[in-house]
Structures are given as structure tokens and as C-alpha cells.
Amino acid sequence: MITLYDIPTSTPNAPFSPNTWKTRYEQRLSLECHAPSGLKSSLCYARYCLNYKGLPYKTIWVEYPDIDRVCAGIGAPSSVKPNGKPGHTLPTIQDDSTGAVISDSFLIAEYLDKTYPDKPLFPARSRPLQAAFTSHFISSTIMPFRPFVMPAAGKLLNPPSEAYYRAMREETYGVKMEEITPKGEARVVEWKKFEDALTNVDKYIGEGRFMMGDTISFADFLIAALLMWGKVSFGTSSDEWKDMSRWNNGRWANLLQALEEYATVV
Numbered sequence: 001m002i003t004l005y006d007i008p009t010s011t012p013n014a015p016f017s018p019n020t021w022k023t024r025y026e027q028r029l030s031l032e033c034h035a036p037s038g039l040k041s042s043l044c045y046a047r048y049c050l051n052y053k054g055l056p057y058k059t060i061w062v063e064y065p066d067i068d069r070v071c072a073g074i075g076a077p078s079s080v081k082p083n084g085k086p087g088h089t090l091p092t093i094q095d096d097s098t099g100a101v102i103s104d105s106f107l108i109a110e111y112l113d114k115t116y117p118d119k120p121l122f123p124a125r126s127r128p129l130q131a132a133f134t135s136h137f138i139s140s141t142i143m144p145f146r147p148f149v150m151p152a153a154g155k156l157l158n159p160p161s162e163a164y165y166r167a168m169r170e171e172t173y174g175v176k177m178e179e180i181t182p183k184g185e186a187r188v189v190e191w192k193k194f195e196d197a198l199t200n201v202d203k204y205i206g207e208g209r210f211m212m213g214d215t216i217s218f219a220d221f222l223i224a225a226l227l228m229w230g231k232v233s234f235g236t237s238s239d240e241w242k243d244m245s246r247w248n249n250g251r252w253a254n255l256l257q258a259l260e261e262y263a264t265v266v
């Protein structure tokens, strides 16, 4: 039995409702994953990975201010928080069958493949290349996206998490949350940089449906987690999501659609 620790949101009717997730998975295993909120289920690559592999798990919902205490309580290894300081982060999983407690999305995927080899997340010995892509994708694509999505994402959180999330981000960026997203011409320029970053990924993928052609792998869930973060935070009728869904001939909306069964069904 695995436990995933995930962050709850205050938007039960969001496309990926925390409550829906909770009901659906609670009787399964218990895995810990956090993730920026509504995106919780979305930015949470670990959840995609568990669902893809068809592993039973349960979810424990953890508010941001409780992450350190809860993770320390299960003996989770310390990691690096988004502000660069040492501390505990989600996703974290706890696997009762082996006693393992793993933090960090990539390490969780490695552990799951090693322990449960069916439906590999790193097929055909692709782990080294996927590690390189993950590192590149975080710096080239997730980082430029963050100033746009964070203020919207914070609004999905429950009050204790929202206050924590705001304080941490304001400390990191040195401005109020409302000032993090660029405005005016700067916004146009920075949004175009994000589009260009996704266009580069589109070129990497080329003709294939997924990063490895017809074969799903961790990289697809990494990209999908970012897309879901935007879709849930901005909302499907937002200009931001409309842009993202039409870029690269609809590749990103299509990718989410293709992976939908792993976002909602174990």
C-alpha cells in the first residue's frame, strides 16, 4: 500500500476536484504527494505516475504549513524548497510494502520503476535522457511560466496554504504576489518567451504523439503536470489557457486529453 500526500484546494468543483480525488483514491493506497493545489492532482507528477502504473494508493491531504511536520513524522528525506532553502517537499510517497519513503517527483518515478517494473516510466533505458530533459524543462519552461501561474494558483488553496504560499513566493520574488506577473509590454515579451519554450519542446517531440513516439513516459507526465497547472489555475475560459491550447497546433490540449485517463482513473 502506498500513500500519497497531496495539497488540498478550496475549489471542489474545479476540473480536478480535490474531493473527487480524495473519494476516488482514499480506499486505495496511501501515497504522499503535494503539489501546487488544484493542480495538486495536476502538478503532481507522482499521481500521474501511480495512476499510469495502476498501483493502488491512498491520498493524505496536507496543507502547506504542515508539510515539514508531516514529512518529518514519516521520516521523509529533506529536500530543497522552492525558495532554495532546505526542507521537506511534496510529492512524497510512503510505501508500506517496502518501508520506503521517497520525496521528489523524479526520485519517486525511479523508485516506482525499480520496485514495480511493469509499465515503465523510463522505458528502453531512457532514464539518463529523461533526467536531462527534466532538468532542462524545469529551467527553460517551468521557471518562465511560474510568474504567470503562481498568483492564480494561490487562489485555489485553502486559507492556511494560501497565506503560506503567498509569503514564500513574496519572499522569493521580493514583491507582492500581485506584482509577480509582468504587466504591459513586459507581459507580452515574457509570455512569448514561455510560448517559445513550449515550441522548443514541440520540436523535440516532432511527429510523435508522446516524447517517445507512441510510448508514454515520465517526460509526458512532466509536461502534462505543467499544462494542468495552467489549465486548472487560469480556468478553461481564460485567455492564458486558450493561448496554451492553440499553440503548436493544439499539441498541448491534445496531450492532456491523451493522458486524461491517468489523471482521473487508477
Ligand SMILES: N[C@@H](CCC(=O)N[C@@H](CS)C(=O)NCC(=O)O)C(=O)O
Pocket: 034, 035, 036, 064, 067, 080, 081, 082, 087, 088, 089, 090, 091, 103, 104, 105, 106, 168
Ligand atoms: N523537485 C521537487 C519540487 C517539489 C516542491 O517544490 N514542492 C513544493 C510544492 S509545489 C513544496 O513541497 N513546497 C513546500 C514548501 O514550500 O514548504 C519535486 O519535483 O518533487
